Structures are given as C-alpha cells and as structure tokens.
Amino acid sequence: MASFLLLQSSPALLATWHGLSARVLTNGPSAFEATHGKDLWSYVATNPALSKLFNESMACDARRVVPEIINGCPGLLDGLDSLVDVGGGNGTTMRLLVKACDWIRGINFDLPHVVSDAPACVRVEHVGGDMFDSVPNADAAFLMVIISLCIYLFRGRLATGYGGG
Numbered sequence: 240m241a242s243f244l245l246l247q248s249s250p251a252l253l254a255t256w257h258g259l260s261a262r263v264l265t266n267g268p269s270a271f272e273a274t275h276g277k278d279l280w281s282y283v284a285t286n287p288a289l290s291k292l293f294n295e296s297m298a299c300d301a302r303r304v305v306p307e308i309i310n311g312c313p314g315l316l317d318g319l320d321s322l323v324d325v326g327g328g329n330g331t332t333m334r335l336l337v338k339a340c341d342w343i344r345g346i347n348f349d350l351p352h353v354v355s356d357a358p359a360c361v362r363v364e365h366v367g368g369d370m371f372d373s374v375p376n377a378d379a380a381f382l383m384v385i386i387s388l389c390i391y392l393f394r395g396r397l398a399t400g401y402g403g404g
C-alpha cells in the first residue's frame with residue numbers, strides 16, 4: 240500500500256484538503272479543480288510522475304480487491320469471450336481477471352496517457368480513449384471505482400451542455 244500512502248500525502252493531493260469546507264458548502268467544482276484549476280485527470284496527464292503514482296496506487300487496491308471478487312463470485316465471468324475494463328488504469332485488474340479466467344480476451348480501456356504507460360500482458364489489449372466518446376466493444380464491461388466518476392462527470396458535462404445537451 241506504499242503507493243497509496245505516497246499518493247495521498249503528495250503535495251498535489253494534500254493541497255486539495257484546504258478547499259474541502261468550501262467544496263462541501265457550495266455546489267462548485269471539486270476540491271481538486273478549485274485548487275489546481277483543472278480536474279484530476281487533466282492534471283495527471285501533464286504530470287507523468289504523479290500519473291504513475293496514481294495508477295500504481297489504484298493497482299494496490301486492485302491487487303487486494305480483485306482476488307476477493309474472483310474467489311467470492313465463482314462463475315461470474317463464465318460464458319464470456321471478451322471483457323472490457325472501463326477506466327482500468329494500468330491494467331492490473333484485467334491481468335488478474337484473465338489469469339483467473341484463461342478463456343477470456345481482455346481489453347484494458349483508459350485515457351491515452353494512462354494506457355501508454357501500461358505494461359504489456361498476454362491476452363490483454365490496452366486501448367486508449369475517452370469513455371464519454373465511446374468504449375471498445377466486448378461481451379461485458381467491468382467498472383471498478385468509476386461509477387461515481389461517471390455520475391460526477393455526466394452531471395457536470397450535462398450541466399454545461401457537453402455532447403450537444
């Protein structure tokens with residue numbers, strides 16, 4: 240969990256705590272955006288070291304959670320030939336899933352700067368893109384720690400007329 244602790248104590252993330260009360264009391268941008276003038280994803284896209292630390296800290300969590308899913312839900316992926324992990328970071332989750340279910344072809348989908356740094360893995364294809372434009376086709380989609388992000392972004396983008404309203 241070292242990466243997770245290093246991320247949380249990084250200057251960029253620590254600074255956002257100073258804006259927490261303003262964030263809670265108003266309906267404005269996120270504490271991160273209010274502090275840095277851009278959202279987290281745009282910020283890390285131009286900060287490779289922080290991006291790597293963020294992706295590795297998510298991978299720490301995946302290494303703990305995904306085995307629980309695999310062991311706790313036997314048969315969950317039965318019958319699937321392909322699976323796309325939307326917002327899959329550096330591909331750790333998909334690597335663990337295809338290792339446990341060796342009949343599956345995995346697609347790890349995330350922003351281009353994230354997948355460009357993802358380690359290669361047999362039966363996992365890394366695809367870069369924006370999930371609000373399109374998502375690669377597969378028999379099923381897997382989303383982990385991302386539903387809240389979708390709700391948050393969709394609300395923000397709908398409120399600003401994203402995608403033609």
Ligand SMILES: C[S@@+](CC[C@H](N)C(=O)[O-])C[C@H]1O[C@@H](n2cnc3c(N)ncnc32)[C@H](O)[C@@H]1O
Pocket residue numbers: 280297298300301325326327328329332348349350353368369370371382383384385388
């Ligand atoms: C909170 S992390 C979760 C990572 C991974 N699912 C996990 O649980 O370990 C959210 C992920 O969504 C990705 N992401 C953010 N906006 C995205 C977008 N518009 N399209 C695709 N991926 C996006 C981020 O780069 C990040 O890897």
